Amino acid sequence: MTKVLKAGMLPFVVLVCAIILFMPKDAKAVTAEQNGIYVDKAVVQFTPDASEEVLSYTIYVKKNDGDWVQKQTLGGGAQTATVTGLKPTDSYIWIKGEYKYKFKNSTTGKVYDGTRTVYDVKMRPAKVTGLHQERWYYYIKQINAEWTRQNSITGYQTEFYGHNLKKVKRQLMDGAFKNYNTYKKIKNGKTYKMRVRGYTEFGGTKVWGEWSAYTWFVGQTPKMKLTSKKKKITVTWGKVSGATSYTVMASTKPNKGYKAVKTVSAKKKARVTFKKLAKKKLKKGKTYYVYVRSNKKVGKKTFYSNDKGSPLYYTLIRCR
DSSP states (O other), X not given: XXXXXETTXXXXXXXXXXXXXXXXXXXXXXXEEEOSXXXXXXXXXXXXXXXXXXXXXEEEEEOTTOOOEEEEEEETTOOEEEEESOOTTSSSOEEEEXXXXXXXXXXXXXXXXXXXXXXXXOOOOOOOOOOEEEEEETTTTEEEEEOOOXXXXXXXXXXXXXXXXXXXXXXXXXXXXXXXXXXXXXXXXXXXXXXXXXXXXXXXXXXXXXXXXXXXXXXOOOOEEEEEETTEEEXXXXXXXXXXXXXXXXXXXXXXXXXXXXXXXXXXXXXXXXXXXXXXXOOTTOEEEEEEEEEEEEXXXXXXXXXXXXXXXXXXXXXX
16 A cells, blocks of 8 residues: 655645545655555654655654654664554554655755654554453353453454364454453353464455464362261362363452462362361351362463453352
8 A cells, every 4th residue: 555645734644544635736745555465563664755865764653642752863874664663462553654855946945844744653463462261241141351462453253163173163253452342151061172363455365363272261160068067167169071170169258368278180079178277277257269270281281261360150158
């Protein structure tokens, strides 16, 4: 995509989608275009008008709502400007170009400051990271997935594998801010997996990033039963298909302070009895809050039904 930046208006850098501004008919121009698309830099190629002598170019960069930072000054004979140190996860990357010029037929020799303009930079997507199970809502049968946003791309493509790992739901999501997805009508007691990649519209085609690693979704089952006697608490629960182990978590408060009591293999009986919490004996008459976290180990990585500090569902019991 090629844009023309004219004297007396906003100046020079054109990266992907620019705004064409109107200028006087006798204004001179510098033609600039984004040369390729990269994951860590932006390259701008430019050519001045034949009747115009460019003296220098100055490149500025701004990320988020920060200040403009001068990156480089180039001589008028330069043909490209390469801006490094960029990444797709940066929010609102903008590049501002300024150029100084004079007309070759000028009798005064006066040097005019080129005006300036700003463009939003589009990057080649990096490999998506941070994909995780944000929440599994057992009662409404819904999974919320989330990943690290890449602000300077066009959108994402997701692949969600059904519990039998055969049926795949693919979605194309336009918008870099849509770094999440919701899956409804899921089956509790099952496991699912997902991956996502980014894309950028550039030159009329989609430039794809690398797929994220697969993330597994494993549910926390609220189908628990608690009993207590002789200052002990016994926990039983229903198993989740695909889970490799379960961890009994307990706390003296409903929304924080949970500690792992014991982890048992999914091959063993779904039952744990404990008489201590954080090395302290349970107190008769005190209320304890308990939930069972499902775990799924794939290779060296373990996925959990609950990554947050507090559970979505818990059951309470008064110690007897």
